[in-house]
Amino acid sequence: MESSDETTDDLPMPPYVTTEDVVFALRAVSVHTPEQRPDGQRCRKDEAPHPCRLHRWGRRVLAKRGLTDGQVQTLLSGGTVALR
Incomplete structure (x- = not known):
């Protein structure tokens, strides 16, 4: 568990990972790829x-x-x- 002084904006994890979760996760990883910009690496999809x-x-x-x-x-x- 994270300490109380750590802040994170991470999305919550599913309680257990189903095959459908794996499909969604693969899609997220394949769409949200890095792209080099003058200010560093940014997400190609949302520019974060x-x-x-x-x-x-x-x-x-x-x-x-x-x-x-x-x-x-x-x-x-x-x-x-x-x-598995």
């Missing part, structure tokens, strides 16, 4: 500093489901991975 809220949420959901970075990349590139 990267990683934006939805990208962070998607990565957290996928990690909670037990997916590695390699498995996430495989799924994003159209490959298949066995979900």
Whole structure:
């Protein structure tokens, strides 16, 4: 649990991660990608500093489901991975 002096605008996590959550998380990660701007990396979709809220949420959901970075990349590139 976070300490009371930490502030965060992160989206809440689902109580357990379903296959539908994984689909939404993959979409968030694939759409909210970084783009280099003069003021640093920004989210291509919403122009927030990267990683934006939805990208962070998607990565957290996928990690909670037990997916590695390699498995996430495989799924994003159209490959298949066995979900637990």
